[in-house]
Amino acid sequence: MKPSQPSARPAAGGRERAAAVRGTPAARPPQQRTPVDGPPPAVRRPPAPPAVVPAPCSPQDRDRLLAGTHHDPHGVLGAHPVDDGLVIRALRPHARSVTVVAEGLRAELHDDGDGLFSGRLPAPAGGAVPAYRLLVGYDGGTHDTEDAYRFLPALGDLDLHLIGEGRHEELWKALGAHPMTHQGVTGTRFTVWAPNALGVRVTGTFNFWDGTGFPMRSLGGTGVWELFVPAVGEGELYKFEITRPDGTRTLRADPMARRTECPPATASVITTSQYRWGDQEWLAGRGERPAHEAPFSVYEVHLASWRPGLTYRQLAEQLPAYVAELGFTHVELMPVAEHPFGGSWGYQVTGFYAPTARLGTPDDFRYLVDSLHRAGIGVIMDWVPAHFPRDAWALAEFDGRPLYEHPDPRRAAHPDWGTLEFDLGRREVRNFLVANAVYWCEEFHIDGLRVDAVASMLYLDYSREDGQWTPNERGGRENLDAVAFLQEMNATVYRRVPGVVTIAEESTAWDGVTRATHHVGPSGFGGLGFGLKWNMGWMHDSLQYMAHDPVHRAYHHDEITFSMVYAYSENYVLPISHDEVVHGKRSLVSKMPGDWWRQRADLRAYLGFMWAHPGKQLLFMGQEFAQGAEWSEAHGPDWWLLDPSYGAAADHRGVRELVGDLNAVYRRTPALWERDTSPDGFRWVLADGAADNVLAFLRFDAEGTPLLAVCNFSPVARDGYRVGVPEEVPAWAEVLNTDAERYGGGGVCGAGPLKPEPRPWHGHPASLCLTLPPLATVWLTPA
Template sequence: MRGSSRGVRTAAPPADEERRRLLGGTHHDPHALLGAHPVRGGLLLRTLRPYAKSVTVLAKGLRAALHPEGDGLFAGVLPLRGIPEYALLVEYADTTVTADDPYRFLPALGELDLHLLGEGRHEQLWEALGARIMDHQGVTGTRFTVWAPNARGVRVVGDFNHWDGTAFPMRSLGSSGVWELFVPDVGEGELYKFEITRPDGSRSLRADPMARRTECPPATASIVTASHHRWRDADWMARRGARPVHEAPFSVYEVHLPSWRPGLTYRQLAEQLPAYVKDLGFTHVELMPLAEHPFGGSWGYQVTGFYAPTARLGTPDDFRFLVEALHRAGIGVLMDWVPAHFPRDDWALAEFDGRPLYEHPDPARAAHPDWGTLEFDYGRAEVRNFLVANAVYWCEEFHIDGLRVDAVASMLYLDYSREEGGWTPNAHGGRENLDAVAFLQEMNATVYRRCPGVVTIAEESTAWDGVTRATHHVGPGGFGGLGFGLKWNMGWMHDSLGYAAKEPVHRKYHHHEMTFSMVYAYSENYVLPISHDEVVHGKRSLVSKMPGDWWQRRATHRAYLGYMWSHPGKQLLFMGQEFAQGAEWAERHGPDWWLLDPSYGAEPDHRGVRDLVRDLNRGYAAAPALWERDTDPGGFCWLDGDAREDNVFAFLRFAADGSPLLAVANFSPVVRPGYRLGVPGHLPVWHEVLNTDAARYGGSGVTNPGPLTAQPVPWHGRDASLTPVLPPLATLWLRPG
C-alpha cells in the first residue's frame, strides 16, 4: 500500500543545469541533490528512480509518498528533524521493491586512504579501490570506488540495476580523482562495470581495473567477491625465508596451468600437480601469468585484470586452494607478473577515462613497438602505486612465494625496439627509462619489506648493471641496484643451446660458448632458464634441437640437463622437457602425456628422461656443493675448461664446508676410457653418484660401477687424479667418500 503524501510538501526543484548533469551522468556530487538534506521546515528527500510509478519513504513511525518531478525524480519535504534511517518502497508497473537509499550514506572511503592514494603510497590499494563488501552505517552492501580523474562523471552498472546506471551516479572525492558509491544490499557474485562519461561527452563501459574476480573470457564484466578461504599453510609461510634463496636449492618446474592437463580446474589441478612436482623433486613451480587476460593465445602475457586470477580455471578461492596444496606438499609457488604493458581493449585500461591514464601520455612512449600493446606511465604516482600494490597483492592475498617479472629490458630502455629518432632521451641525455628504474626499485623494496621469504626474479636480457644488487648500492653507471633477488641468465641459455645444437664434430669450434658463462657467472644471482619461450614458434622442443639420430638426440638432451643442474645458478625447466617431448608446446593441447604411457608400446626413452630429472633433483638437493655457494666464486673451479678437442667440460663445485662434487660432461659421441681428471689428494676414494648414460635413463649403460681410487699423479693443478670412463654424450657427477 502506498504511503500518503499528506504533510509532504513539494520540494523546490533543482536548478536546470544541476538536473541536466544529474540525469546525464556528469554530476560530480550527486549526493548533494539526492538523499536526505535538512531544510527550513523539515527534511528534503529526493531520489532518482527511472520507470518508477511511485516512491514511498519508510522510516520509523513514517510512511510518506514523494512527489514526482519527472524523468524518474521523486522528492518531498518531510516533517522531520534530523536524518533518520529510512528505506524506499518503489513501485514499478510489474513489481514493488524495498531498498535502502545509496544516497543517505556518508563516503565509505577514509581520509587516510585518500591521502595515501594521492601520494601514490597505498600499499594495500585493493582495500581502497574496486568493489568491497562491507557493513557501512549499520547496513551491508558493496562500496564501489574507481580512479578516473579525467571523467566528467561515473556511474556503476550491473545486474543489480539491469545495467542501467541512471540511478547510480558516483560522487567524486575531491582532487583524488576517485569516484565512490556505497550500494546497499549488493553482495557477492553480482556482475558490474563502470559507465564513464569521457571529457568529450561520450560514454564507455569499463571493467574495474581493481576487480578481484572477473567473468570467464570472452565475457568481460567484473564480479563482486569476497574470500572465504582459511589458509592452512602457516608452517610453510613461517619457514620459507629461513635460508636466503641464493644459498638454497632452487629447482623450478615452469607450468602453463590451462594446458598442463587441459580441462582441469584449479581444484582439480590441486589433486594432481603437487604430487607430480613433488615426485620429480622440484622445489618450486613457476606459473605462467594467471592474472585475467582476454586472449588465451597470449598465454597470459596481455593482462586486463591485474588483480583477478583468470576465471578460466575457477574462482580466486579455488586458486588459493591450489597454492595451499602446493605449499602443503613442500613446493614453493612462483608466478609470472607482467607490469611492462597491457592490451588496448576498449573495455579495459586503454584511455580508461577518455584520456591516457595508465599509459604514457606521449603516444610514442605509450605504444609498445613489438606487441601492439601500451606501456605503463611509470612516472605517474597513481600508476606506480597500482603496480607496486599489485605485486604485494599476489604475495599477501594468495601467498605467492615469488614473482618472475616479465620483459624487464623493455621497461628499462627508452630505445627498446625503437629506431633512431623514434625515442626521446631522458633528462640526462641517456636511453635509460628513469621512471621505470624507480618503479622497479620501489616494487622490489616494498615486496621484500612486506613479504618475508618472497623472491623477485627478473627476466632481463641485457647487461644492465646491478639487476640483483640492493637498491641502495650505487653501481658504476650511477644507478642503485634494481633490487631483484634473481635474474634469468639469458646469455647462458642462448650460448649453451647454440653449442648443443651443433654437430659434435663442430663443437670444438664453439667450445667457448659453453665456458663464457663463467666469465660473468657472479655478476648477478642467476637462474638458468629453459623456458616456454625456447620451445615454441619454430624453435623446436629441447630434445629436437639436438643433432643426430633419435638416440643421440636423447643422449645429448640428458647430458645437457646434467650439465645444467651442475652449473652455478638455479635451474628452470618448462613442462614437457622433463620427459623429452619431441613436439613443440602448444597451449591448445599441452604436453604429450601419452609418451609416458607404458601401454603405448614405445621404448621407455621418455620415461627414462623423466627418471633422470627426478634423480637430478634429488641428487641436487642432497649436494650442498651444487647450490650453497652459487653466488660465491670460491664455490666453482674449472678442472679443464679448454678440452675443446674432446668436447669435455670438467669442474669442481664446493659446499660451504669445502666438500666437493666433480662434474664432467662429454659432448662427444665416443666413449673416453681412463679420462684423467685432477682431484684433491686428501680425498682418495670417489663414487659415481649420477650418470646420464645409465641404462635406466635410456642410455648405453657405460658407467663407473665401483669406487674410483685417486692416484698420486698430479693433474689439472691438483696433487692426485682419477681416471673414470666417460660415456658418450653424457654427464657424470662424482663425490668423494
C-alpha cells in the same frame, strides 16, 4: 476483556462519531470500563500524513544527473535538512512512484519527471535526518530498499591521502568492489580511480545494467569516485559507466576487480574470500634461507594446458604430486591474472588483481597454492607490469584520456606486441603496480614473482629506431621512471613479505639487476633489488653449442664455457623456458643433432651439465620427458608418450627418471646450490678440452666439500681419461651418470669408489682415471 459484539461497545460519543466521519478507526475502549461519572477515555489520533511539497533540483543539477556528469550526486539526492523542513530527492528511472518511509513518517514524493522524485517535508523531531527507506513502485510491483544517497563516504581520509600520494600499499582494500556493513547496513562499496571523468556511474546485474540511478561521487582531488550500494553483494556482475571529457560514455571493467567473468565475457564480479589456509608451516619456514643460497629448481607450468580441462581444484589433486615426485622445489606458473586472449598465454593482462576465471574462482586458486605448499613446493608466478592490451573495455584511455599508459604516444605504444606501456612516472600508476605485486604475495601466498620483459621497461629505445624515442634528462637511453618503479616494487615486496623472491627476466647486461637498491654501481644507478635474474646468455650460448654436430663442437667450445666469465655478476637462474620450445624453435630434445638415440643422449648430458652449473634451474613442462613436438597451448604436453602401450615410452620415461634423480641428488648436495653466487664455490678442472668436447669442474659447499662434474659432449666413449682432483679427498664415488641404462643410456658407468692417484693433472696435485661415457655427464662426490 475485548468485547466480541458491536452491541457490547458503549454508545458512540462525539469523538468516535467524528473519527468515523474522517474514515479513521475509532479508539478501542480501555480494558477496564470507566465509571459512568468519570471523564471520557482519552483517544489517540494517528499522525496525519505530512504535506509533501515538490522540491525539484536545479535545472543544472537535473541535466548533469541525467547526463551522468554530476561529481556530487549526494549533494542533490538523498535527504537534506533545510530551514523549514527536510528535502528528499531520489533518482529512480522507470519508477511510477517513490514513497519515503521512516518511524512515524510515510510520504509519497512528487514525480518531477525523467525518474526524478522530490518532496519538502516538515522538519523531523530533533532536527536529525531519520533512517528512512524508499518504497519504489514499478509496473510490476513495489520495491522496498535503502537509499544509497543517505550514506556518508565509506572510504576513509587516510585511504584517500595515501592514494593521492601514490603510497597505498594495500590499494586493493581501498579501490574496487567491497561487500561490507556501513552505517549498520549491508551492501557493497564501489570505488574507482578516474580523475579525467566528468562523471561515473556503477552498473550491473543489480540494476539491469542501467546505471542512470547509480551516479558515484567524486572524493576531492584524488580522482577517486565512490558509491555505497545497499543490499548488493557477492556474485553480482558490475562495470563502471564513465563519461569522458568529450561527453561520450564508455563502459569499463574494474581495474581493481578481484574476480571476473570467464572470457570472452568481460564484466567484473563482486567477491569476498572465505578461504582458510593450511600452509602455516610452509610460510614459517620459507624464509630460513635466501633463495640464492638454497636449493631452487623450478618446473614451469602453463596451468590451462598442463592437463587441458582441469580446474584449479582438479589441478590441486594432480600437480603437487607430480612435481613432488620429480623433486622440483618450486613451480613457476605462467601468468594467471585475467587476460582476454588465451593465445597470449596470459602475458596481455586486463585484470591485474583477478586470477583467470577460466579455471575457477579466486578461492579455488588459493586452494591450488595451498595444496602445493602443503606438498612442500613453492609457487612462483609470472607477473607482467611492462604492458597491457588496448581492449576498449579495459585500461586503455580508461577515463577518456591516457591514464595508465604514457601520454606521449611514442612512449605509450609498445613496438613489438601492439600493446600499451604503463606510465611509470605517474605515482598512481606505480602504486597500482606496486600494490599489485604485494597483493599476489599477501592474498594468495605466492612465494615469488618472475617479472616479465624487464628489458623492455628499462630502455627508452627498446625496439625503437632513431627519432622514435627521446633521451632522458641525463641524455641517456635509460628509462628512469622504470628504474625507480622496479626499485620501489622490490623494496616494498621484500619489506612486507619476508621469504619471497623476485626474479627478473632481463635479457641485457644491465648493471646491478640483483644488487641491493641502496648500492650504487659504476653506472651511477642503485641496484634494481631483484633476488634472482634469468641468465639468458647462458641459455642462448649453451643451446647454440648443443645444436652443433659433435664433430663441429670443438670449434665452438667457448659457447659452453663463456658463461663462467660472468657467472657471478648477478644471482642467476638457468632457464629452459616456454619461450625456447615454441614458434619454430623446436622442443629441447629436437634441438639436439643426430638420430633419436643421440638426441636423447645429448639431452641427458645437457641436463646434467645444467644442474651442475652455478645458478638455479628452470625447466618447462614436457621437456622433463623429452617431448619431441613444440609446446602448444591448445593441447599441452604429449602425455601419451609415457603410456606403457606406446613402443618408445621407455625412452621418455628414462629422461623423466633422470630429471627426478637430478633433483634428488641436487637437493641433498649443498655443493650444487649453497655457494651459487660465490666464485669460491666453483673451480675449473678442465675448461679447454675443446678437442675432446670435454669439460670438467668442481663445485664446493660452505664447508669445502666438493662435487666433480665431467661432461663428454662427444659420441665417443673415452677410456682412461685423466682428470685432476684435490688431494684431500681419499676416494670418489659416482652419484649420477646420465648414460645409465635406466635413463635410456648405454650403461657405461664407473665401478665402485675411485681412489685418486698422486699424479698432478690440470693444476691439481692428484688425479682420477675415468671412463667417460659418450654424450654423457657424470657427477662424483667424496666416497
